[in-house]
Amino acid sequence: MTQILTGTPVVGGVALGPALWPGHRPDHSAEALGAGVEIAEEQRADEAQRFTAAAAAVAARLRERASQNTGVAAEVLTATAGLAEDRGWIGAASGLIAKGASAPSAAVAATEQFAAVFTKLGGLMAERVTDLNDVRDRVLAELLGLPEPGVPTPDVPSVLLADDLAPADTAGLDPATTIALVTRLGGPTSHTAIIARQLGIPCVVAVPDLTGIGSGTVILVDGTTGEIVVEPDDATARARVDEHTRQAALVAGWSGPGRTADGTEVAILANVADGSSARAATDHPVEGVGLFRTELAFLERADEPSVEEQAAIYREVLDAFGGRKVVIRTLDAGSDKPLRFVDQPEEANPALGVRGDRIALAHPEIRAHQLDAIARAAEGSETSPWVMAPMIASPAEAAAFAAQVRERGLTAGVMIEVPAAAILASAILAEVDFVSIGTNDLTQYTMAADRMSADLASLTDPWQPAVLHLIATVARAGRDQRKPVGVCGEAAADPILACVLVGLGVTSLSSAPVAAAAVGARLAGVTRATCENAAAAALATADPAAARAAAAAVLENEEVRSAASR
Missing domain, CATH: 1.10.274.10 (PtsI, HPr-binding domain)
Known part of the structure; x- marks a missing residue:
């Protein structure tokens, strides 16, 4: 008998296949x-x-x-x-x-x-x-003496179900055999969800009653709506898969550059973490890098990497995107990413503690060395990197960072992740050359909700109208001062939300490279005015589901009108 479950959509797409549960963990008796x-x-x-x-x-x-x-x-x-x-x-x-x-x-x-x-x-x-x-x-x-636990390799393309998955398991998934991911727990911005997006497989989280689905049961997963159909009608399910396949073929044909149907330019950029991921990103239709996370060079180090070591890592990314835009985020450590070579006392609430820019305030030499390394990497390169600091909370912090960056001849910006920074965006933009909105943390901090809590998954949905209003405030400040405002959180990977962000005034979108074509193709099919109408519709709502539905309705009506006129 057909049963419909709903959860929080994370990665769009439609998949149909048998359910697969991870193997048993070791006996704890x-x-x-x-x-x-x-x-x-x-x-x-x-x-x-x-x-x-x-x-x-x-x-x-x-x-x-x-x-x-x-x-x-x-x-x-x-x-x-x-x-x-x-x-x-x-x-x-x-x-x-x-x-x-x-x-x-x-x-x-x-x-x-x-x-x-x-x-x-x-x-x-x-x-x-x-x-x-x-x-x-x-x-x-x-x-x-038991086999290492984890996800088994399916015999046929399957939908992986789990209470939750460790990133170590998610990172090893093969998109050819694991065609969708559904979890009972987790939030839309968890590491597992982000990796699922990087792999490009439909993903839905926070689905109650998932344990009632047995292995082998055929299910349909819609990662765009968050709908899980258990034992669906075969003809209907296959029709939905076929339509998704048709749309995917259209998306695959998009090669950029990013712009709306009436010519408004929107840079479609990639999130990367090292030279290897940057080179892989060039296989996708991206115009540069909107977020180069630099933490990988620092994690699990007993000592701080030297300026020379860092410069070599940064140069790999610059060379991969020679002559194109590369935005480097300075070290965002602390909280769940502690530094072994820095003595950090235990904190009652690390997410609200010494992390990001605040570590640099306590240990200025780390930032100075990193900025020296970025400047050295830029020497002789075709790319002059833009550099931004994470966890900026005030105009004074933005000004201090910008001064250090400009001393080295680089373009200075900051991340907008703290609600205070969004509210004071006009004053912060007066101090820097650009800003980039990190929607993952901005959502968590705005809604006072742990992004990993399944119970709070609806609160950490980037479609939250409160978050959209803050983004609109930042974009308005950027427009008034004629300075770029990007989004580099995972919200930029949602094609419908991307249209809303452009309607709010965002000028660039950076996400997992695999999402670039879907976002670019969707923007290419709508006008700037339609994006603005979709944004206005979303802002007029009071919950994320209503915001998503209102924006989608505006965009779909535009598509129908465009098809009728052709």
């Missing part, structure tokens, strides 16, 4: 873990060594997978590898083993301790609980 059995004192040192060796093996495998990936996938795999060798976690487990616990039971107990702390901290730290549990199970499998 007391018997399997050896809980209650005291290890003899003379064997405890060997047991502790067995644990650390297992953790090191897991970390090595994750780093190997990171080296085979690019962009966000490589970044989160590297961060997850760091969890496997976290000194606090290993120390807690080793302490339990020293008291007689077995290595498997110590791994579980230590994880429970840290998971409780992360959950209490909330925000981005709570997001790491899924990653930590994944590391725990990989280490358990290593200790117990």
